[in-house]
Amino acid sequence: MTVQDSTHPIIKACNIEKKFSNIKALDGVSLEVFRGEVVALLGANGAGKTTLISHLLGQLTPDSGELSIAGHTPGSLAARQNIGVILQSAQMPGNLTVKEHIELYRRYYPAPLSLKEILSIVKLSDLQHRKFYTLSGGQKQRLFFALAICGQPKIVFLDEPTVGLDVEARRDFWQCIRQLKAEGTSILLTTHYLEEADALADRILLLNNGKIIKQGRSETIKSQLGGKRIRFKTAMADCHFKALSFVTQIQHRGDFTELFSSNAEETLKDLFTQQFKIRDLSVEQVSLEDALLSLSNNNPTTQEYAA
Numbered sequence: 001m002t003v004q005d006s007t008h009p010i011i012k013a014c015n016i017e018k019k020f021s022n023i024k025a026l027d028g029v030s031l032e033v034f035r036g037e038v039v040a041l042l043g044a045n046g047a048g049k050t051t052l053i054s055h056l057l058g059q060l061t062p063d064s065g066e067l068s069i070a071g072h073t074p075g076s077l078a079a080r081q082n083i084g085v086i087l088q089s090a091q092m093p094g095n096l097t098v099k100e101h102i103e104l105y106r107r108y109y110p111a112p113l114s115l116k117e118i119l120s121i122v123k124l125s126d127l128q129h130r131k132f133y134t135l136s137g138g139q140k141q142r143l144f145f146a147l148a149i150c151g152q153p154k155i156v157f158l159d160e161p162t163v164g165l166d167v168e169a170r171r172d173f174w175q176c177i178r179q180l181k182a183e184g185t186s187i188l189l190t191t192h193y194l195e196e197a198d199a200l201a202d203r204i205l206l207l208n209n210g211k212i213i214k215q216g217r218s219e220t221i222k223s224q225l226g227g228k229r230i231r232f233k234t235a236m237a238d239c240h241f242k243a244l245s246f247v248t249q250i251q252h253r254g255d256f257t258e259l260f261s262s263n264a265e266e267t268l269k270d271l272f273t274q275q276f277k278i279r280d281l282s283v284e285q286v287s288l289e290d291a292l293l294s295l296s297n298n299n300p301t302t303q304e305y306a307a
């Protein structure tokens with residue numbers, strides 16, 4: 001079930017500008033996030049993701065533009081009570097137990113989940129009496145997630161939430177995100193794992209040099225590059241392949257030439273008819289990483305996408 005209210009965005013940012021001396025960290029960013037929507041904020045190092053989130057949390061004020069969280073000014077008590085956060089740099093008192101941390105955070109919110117519910121969602125019931133400093137990286141990450149959701153916030157900010165998690169823990173975490181979304185919670189996610197953004201996000205926002213250079217559904221962004229990637233090794237020059245039907249772009253990765261095609265069957269037919277000398281041929285779906293790299297390469301203001 002998608003629970004979206006298109007008239008009242010939970011996050012509203014309008015034309016936000018922020019400069020740090022001569023660096024334009026945010027350059028006219030506008031954004032709306034609705035109830036039950038998962039939005040992935042992507043971009044290379046230094047693109048402006050943290051700066052944008054810091055504004056939404058009320059830790060920075062914009063030079064110009066307007067921001068609101070559930071209709072409230074970022075940083076105000078009313079806005080903070082609508083927010084749950086996991087930050088990369090979360091620093092916790094090491095001697096408090098899991099249970100103590102959760103109980104402390106529950107007090108900040110008017111209608112928190114019960115301790116039992118929270119422990120069960122994040123699968124930390126058995127570790128509730130363990131001190132923070134004794135937890136593994138993945139267990140700490142689950143506790144951070146517990147603290148982010150304990151107040152039943154309308155919006156959860158997740159900054160690189162699955163760094164350090166093993167494959168199984170990451171899949172469990174994705175399940176928690178989907179559950180939150182189904183209950184109507186909005187999620188703003190930053191991640192360098194593009195597979196994660198692809199799997200979870202309703203909408204991708206690509207920031208570059210403080211500007212949103214692309215936004216849309218992951219499928220739509222991928223389809224702009226063509227549906228398939230045809231990979232092979234060859235000694236022949238690109239000009240031979242450019243003329244093949246349905247080729248949208250050519251790139252090189254290591255020893256391989258890669259053709260993106262919006263109709264792989266027709267491109268392959270053409271390729272074989274011409275009897276070009278190729279080897280180690282494979283055909284794959286275009287990934288979100290392919291699509292974002294291509295956008296970066298075609299955007300003159302863009303540095304290489306570093307995800």
Ligand SMILES: Nc1ncnc2c1ncn2[C@@H]1O[C@H](COP(=O)(O)OP(=O)(O)OP(=O)(O)O)[C@@H](O)[C@H]1O
Pocket residue numbers: 020021023024025043044045046047048049050051052
């Ligand atoms: N307090 C500050 N003073 C000066 N420059 C800053 C400050 N904070 C951020 N910047 C600059 O603003 C730009 C955007 O930085 P930001 O931290 O928002 O990027 P990011 O997308 O979060 O990057 P990363 O993926 O590396 O965390 C960068 O050029 C950064 O150096």
